[in-house]
Amino acid sequence: MGVNETGLSENACWLDGEIFYLPPVLFERKDTNDSSANTWHIYHRSLGWSSVDIDLTFTPIRVYKKTDNFGVVASIFEQWLGEYSGEIRLAGQVLRLDKVMGLAEDHFAKW
Numbered sequence: 260m261g262v263n264e265t266g267l268s269e270n271a272c273w274l275d276g277e278i279f280y281l282p283p284v285l286f287e288r289k290d291t292n293d294s295s296a297n298t299w300h301i302y303h304r305s306l307g308w309s310s311v312d313i314d315l316t317f318t319p320i321r322v323y324k325k326t327d328n329f330g331v332v333a334s335i336f337e338q339w340l341g342e343y344s345g346e347i348r349l350a351g352q353v354l355r356l357d358k359v360m361g362l363a364e365d366h367f368a369k370w
Contacts, residue, residue: 272347272354279349282309299363301345315345315356317363333369338362 270281287300303313319341327334342358 272349281311281313284313312348315343318342335367337365
């Protein structure tokens with residue numbers, strides 16, 4: 260979310276060659292000492308304007324991290340490889356995911 264400070268979301272889902280733009284999502288991230296319990300809950304809180312509903316769990320496997328701090332300019336970037344499970348409901352269909360490999364990113368930039 261917040262791609263190039265546009266305030267727009269990159270969230271999208273392709274189904275049978277058609278793109279469905281997804282609403283912004285909320286992340287609940289659990290970081291514990293037990294890596295098998297470090298799951299993220301990714302969900303959409305409906306405000307009544309979207310016919311899409313998202314309820315996913317992301318289980319991280321590996322991470323690429325890069326941190327730069329030059330005082331006025333700083334960046335903390337994490338790109339996670341992991342598995343998605345749960346449901347995306349759109350266009351009258353329910354897409355069920357069960358350990359589907361994918362990426363998730365967490366990025367903070369200051370300039």
